[in-house]
Amino acid sequence: MNLYPEEYRGYYPESYQPLFWQAVFSGIIGFAMMIAMSAWALSLVRKALKGEDVEFPL
Numbered sequence: 001m002n003l004y005p006e007e008y009r010g011y012y013p014e015s016y017q018p019l020f021w022q023a024v025f026s027g028i029i030g031f032a033m034m035i036a037m038s039a040w041a042l043s044l045v046r047k048a049l050k051g052e053d054v055e056f057p058l
Contacts, residue, residue: 048054 044054044056
């Protein structure tokens with residue numbers, strides 16, 4: 001039966017802690033960008049419902 005090499009026997013979850021904080025930080029940034037883009041889209045919809053001229057940036 002094959003065994004794992006010697007360096008894989010120790011499992012230290014604290015070595016993965018920087019990856020956890022990087023994921024948390026990028027999740028917060030992504031959530032903030034989603035809120036900002038939805039606020040922008042909502043402002044365009046409100047302008048369109050008022051009958052104002054709406055131009056998309058594309």
